[in-house]
Amino acid sequence: MKARAFSYVCPATVAEALDAFAAAGSEASFIAGGQSLVPALALRLQAPECLVDIGRIAELRGISQDGEWLRLGALTRHVEVHDHPLIAACAPLLALAAPFVAHPAIRNRGTLGGSIALADPASEFPAMMLAVAAEMEIAGPAGRRRVPATDFFQDLYQTAIEPGELLVAIHIPVARPGHRCAFDEFARRRGDYAIVGCGVMLALPADVVNEARIAFLSVGSTPLRARAAEAALNGRPLDAAAIRDAQAALASDLDPADDEQVPAAMRLHLARVLLGRLLGKIAAAA
Amino acid sequence: MDLSISLTVNGVRRDVALDNPRVTLLDLLRERLDLTGTKKGCDRGQCGACTILLDGRRINSCLALAISHDGADILTIEGLAQGEELHPVQAAFIAHDGFQCGFCTPGQIMSAVGLIREGQAGDDPERVREAMSGNLCRCGAYAGITEAVLEAQKTLADAGRRDAA
Numbered sequence: 001m002k003a004r005a006f007s008y009v010c011p012a013t014v015a016e017a018l019d020a021f022a023a024a025g026s027e028a029s030f031i032a033g034g035q036s037l038v039p040a041l042a043l044r045l046q047a048p049e050c051l052v053d054i055g056r057i058a059e060l061r062g063i064s065q066d067g068e069w070l071r072l073g074a075l076t077r078h079v080e081v082h083d084h085p086l087i088a089a090c091a092p093l094l095a096l097a098a099p100f101v102a103h104p105a106i107r108n109r110g111t112l113g114g115s116i117a118l119a120d121p122a123s124e125f126p127a128m129m130l131a132v133a134a135e136m137e138i139a140g141p142a143g144r145r146r147v148p149a150t151d152f153f154q155d156l157y158q159t160a161i162e163p164g165e166l167l168v169a170i171h172i173p174v175a176r177p178g179h180r181c182a183f184d185e186f187a188r189r190r191g192d193y194a195i196v197g198c199g200v201m202l203a204l205p206a207d208v209v210n211e212a213r214i215a216f217l218s219v220g221s222t223p224l225r226a227r228a229a230e231a232a233l234n235g236r237p238l239d240a241a242a243i244r245d246a247q248a249a250l251a252s253d254l255d256p257a258d259d260e261q262v263p264a265a266m267r268l269h270l271a272r273v274l275l276g277r278l279l280g281k282i283a284a285a286a
Numbered sequence: 287m288d289l290s291i292s293l294t295v296n297g298v299r300r301d302v303a304l305d306n307p308r309v310t311l312l313d314l315l316r317e318r319l320d321l322t323g324t325k326k327g328c329d330r331g332q333c334g335a336c337t338i339l340l341d342g343r344r345i346n347s348c349l350a351l352a353i354s355h356d357g358a359d360i361l362t363i364e365g366l367a368q369g370e371e372l373h374p375v376q377a378a379f380i381a382h383d384g385f386q387c388g389f390c391t392p393g394q395i396m397s398a399v400g401l402i403r404e405g406q407a408g409d410d411p412e413r414v415r416e417a418m419s420g421n422l423c424r425c426g427a428y429a430g431i432t433e434a435v436l437e438a439q440k441t442l443a444d445a446g447r448r449d450a451a
Contacts, residue, residue, distance in 0.1 A: 008289075008307035008353055031354070038310070038349045039330035051307065053354050079343070103420025104404070105397065106331060108343040109350065190419040 074113025296365025
């Protein structure tokens with residue numbers, strides 16, 4: 001099947017992109033790396049009348065550190081998240097998650113901004129935005145604003161980005177030396193969407209956990225933070241009892257549905273196994 | 287709307303007037319440039335049969351709109367051999383029976399060339415398998431493919447050392 005016919009514009013600046021989208025009306029769509037949108041077009045799951053290609057907007061590129069914050073342009077490719085030394089140093093959880101994102105050929109084209117704006121609850125990077133406490137910078141006709149990850153993911157494929165607005169950058173607090181992180185997921189085959197995935201970030205000053213942030217993918221209609229599990233860890237040493245309590249707390253954090261892959265109870269079980277492994281790994285390395 | 291683009295394909299500049307912005311790089315290669323070595327398997331990024339190198343990196347050409355890649359440098363399976371001399375990856379696929387029906391082979395080989403350029407798998411077969419996981423083979427020639435990639439990587443590294451010496 002071929003995509004439905006569409007018109008195409010390739011603006012050079014964010015302002016031009018917003019104008020082009022506004023001119024096209026509600027039937028426009030932004031395209032960046034195209035790794036989700038192009039197959040959706042080919043299958044006619046989406047059929048915009050106009051594609052606004054943001055791929056050549058220089059302002060949307062680049063990874064830079066400004067004091068306590070790391071700025072990732074929306075066009076940062078998955079492969080850059082995988083390889084870039086600033087990511088490894090300042091946002092290591094993203095580097096840990098990157099090898100699990102699809103396959104290398106997809107990672108060479110797909111963009112971080114595209115993945116986050118799509119907000120697939122089974123994708124790695126949207127969930128990790130919760131774990132690293134990222135803020136999304138959104139540009140629109142009325143100007144720019146920054147939305148914390150906790151307010152950004154609203155429902156299935158629904159984010160704080162309004163029609164006509166564009167995600168331009170992701171801002172992430174730079175990880176401090178005391179921070180620890182870990183990521184893993186269960187999938188039937190490498191590169192498949194995960195049955196369940198989890199990223200953990202926490203601080204361990206004086207061997208007591210604080211600032212624990214635990215984010216899951218593939219457990220609901222949005223990426224989810226496990227706040228009860230976090231509360232079970234904060235203020236305690238990262239020992240077997242704390243880990244067991246955090247695993248138990250997932251029952252109130254997660255309410256997965258049955259689906260064609262696994263029943264809900266198995267997904268919750270796997271989430272607990274995963275969290276136990278990740279916390280155990282962090283504890284063993286501390 | 288100006289829909290003409292220029293690409294460098296296998297070292298040769300090609301100017302193409304697209305009749306429609308929905309043409310993918312895969313369709314452009316096969317239907318406009320008659321480079322049918324690049325295969326269309328799933329047309330949705332799941333099988334890897336359409337893998338090419340774009341500006342030196344492997345991509346699925348079915349997931350790339352041609353219009354978005356004006357000025358790009360493209361290498362396809364047709365551009366690998368030097369005349370009658372096969373590229374080391376091609377030779378290794380033959381030596382190790384890295385295929386049966388051959389449909390996925392151009393994508394496998396281009397993906398392997400991309401992988402070797404990335405230089406991240408080393409000589410660990412498990413990492414080679416992981417890095418080649420975006421390329422499916424319905425015949426199940428994976429064991430031979432892994433051996434071929436490892437040998438070709440060694441051949442290319444040895445050749446690189448000879449060139450440097």
